[in-house]
Amino acid sequence: MNRGLSTLVVGGGMITADLILPSLYHLQRREAVADITVCALSSGPLRELDADTEIRGAFPGSGFTARPALSEPPDAPRPGLYRELIAGMKPRQLVVVAVPDTLHHTVVMEALRGDQNVLCVKPLVLAHAHAREIETEARKRGLFVGVEYHKRFDRRSLVARRAYRQGRFGEFVCGEAKLTEPYSYRNSNFQNWFTVEATDPFTYIGCHYIDLVHFITGLRPVEVSLAGVRRRFPNGTEGFLWSLGRVRWENGALLGVTNGLGYPDLAAGSNDQGLLLYCEGEGKTGMIRHDDQDRGVSYAYLEGIGPGGSHFNFVSPDFFRLVPWEGEGLRPVGYGFDSIAAIVETVRRVERAGEGMPDAEARAARGRVLHDVDEEGIVATPANSGINELAIEAARMSILSDGLPVSILYDGDTPRVRPRQG
Numbered sequence: 001m002n003r004g005l006s007t008l009v010v011g012g013g014m015i016t017a018d019l020i021l022p023s024l025y026h027l028q029r030r031e032a033v034a035d036i037t038v039c040a041l042s043s044g045p046l047r048e049l050d051a052d053t054e055i056r057g058a059f060p061g062s063g064f065t066a067r068p069a070l071s072e073p074p075d076a077p078r079p080g081l082y083r084e085l086i087a088g089m090k091p092r093q094l095v096v097v098a099v100p101d102t103l104h105h106t107v108v109m110e111a112l113r114g115d116q117n118v119l120c121v122k123p124l125v126l127a128h129a130h131a132r133e134i135e136t137e138a139r140k141r142g143l144f145v146g147v148e149y150h151k152r153f154d155r156r157s158l159v160a161r162r163a164y165r166q167g168r169f170g171e172f173v174c175g176e177a178k179l180t181e182p183y184s185y186r187n188s189n190f191q192n193w194f195t196v197e198a199t200d201p202f203t204y205i206g207c208h209y210i211d212l213v214h215f216i217t218g219l220r221p222v223e224v225s226l227a228g229v230r231r232r233f234p235n236g237t238e239g240f241l242w243s244l245g246r247v248r249w250e251n252g253a254l255l256g257v258t259n260g261l262g263y264p265d266l267a268a269g270s271n272d273q274g275l276l277l278y279c280e281g282e283g284k285t286g287m288i289r290h291d292d293q294d295r296g297v298s299y300a301y302l303e304g305i306g307p308g309g310s311h312f313n314f315v316s317p318d319f320f321r322l323v324p325w326e327g328e329g330l331r332p333v334g335y336g337f338d339s340i341a342a343i344v345e346t347v348r349r350v351e352r353a354g355e356g357m358p359d360a361e362a363r364a365a366r367g368r369v370l371h372d373v374d375e376e377g378i379v380a381t382p383a384n385s386g387i388n389e390l391a392i393e394a395a396r397m398s399i400l401s402d403g404l405p406v407s408i409l410y411d412g413d414t415p416r417v418r419p420r421q422g
């Protein structure tokens, strides 16, 4: 299949501007992606996206179709518009889901029922039963759903996964993970959805490292205890803006998980993150330590152009950067781009597998590829990243009862969570 995928992005916020749209533009240069439409709740965010000088400079000549159109009032909400757009797509193209977490399930299911492949930002959904529902619907239709857990594509994660599985460190026994996003997030659209009832820092960003520990070690979480600190956003909305969790794994290992929206805006960050896993072998210990904040590159700017207006910054060349290349404008590099590219390529791999075949044969051929992708475990899918929904479900139950330990039970066909007994 040489045709690129016609692509609808639902959600025009921060992640679309910082990662998704520039990545799709570059994939369009490679002809993996064809036309791009971006749909937001209203035209306001799309006007900002359209006017983004960084993106415009990097991709001269690229553009997207805005829905609602840029000429519509910036604050007039069109919450059901994405449904009409999905209904109008050619079958078996791509819908990118980049709306707030609580809407993922509805939008992903709408895309699947509209016969579209899906790229969904993490976390896929907030309940394990919803992940299973998505998996079943996608399997039935021979469609691919990729979950954008981009930390899997950080080279250090890939190296650690291979070495861990070769037995180089021994078995994970105790460690910590942290990810604290900037204080400035409190002034953003988060005020409208990051509520106590809907989410918390563990669910929002802690899940990256839960996924990563599973990705590296293959272990599954069996218990989560999570406590949160309630604070108010500038608009008065109450959210858990800090959280501290303890995750127990199936071999008895323990992981402390610290998350928050509060890394100082003027500090070098631009956020704080990293992973430390102590492991045990025969008569000795091993260790994996990833400093995901200071990756060894520091810049001091003449003006306060760093994140939050800072002058001095740790600069990560690893996640996502627009850099000069041998073509026009700039190109994206980093594991953020690699992750989007891998999901788009996987959609094309699935589509190619059934090309030109009668329906039943095409479904069987695509089913074999989907099974292989689940088994490979590199691109996150509902099947191979389902432990994340279980950890999130347990975490939500725990944080709403101030740290009560919640067990994840894998006995039987349907894993489930419940408060620890005994």
Ligand SMILES: NC(=O)c1ccc[n+]([C@@H]2O[C@H](COP(=O)([O-])OP(=O)(O)OC[C@H]3O[C@@H](n4cnc5c(N)ncnc54)[C@H](O)[C@@H]3O)[C@@H](O)[C@H]2O)c1
Pocket (backbone or CB within 6 Å): 010, 011, 012, 013, 014, 015, 016, 039, 040, 041, 042, 045, 078, 079, 080, 081, 082, 098, 099, 100, 101, 103, 121, 122, 123, 148, 150, 189, 190, 204
């Ligand atoms: N590191 C990561 O992987 C990462 C980072 C940031 C965000 N995310 C995820 O991306 C998602 C969005 O986060 P964000 O930071 O871009 O949020 P945001 O608040 O900046 O943007 C949300 C967007 O969704 C749009 N939207 C809301 N309801 C809609 C509807 N009914 N139809 C169409 N559009 C609608 C809004 O208009 C807005 O453009 C979240 O699930 C978040 O967890 C992932």
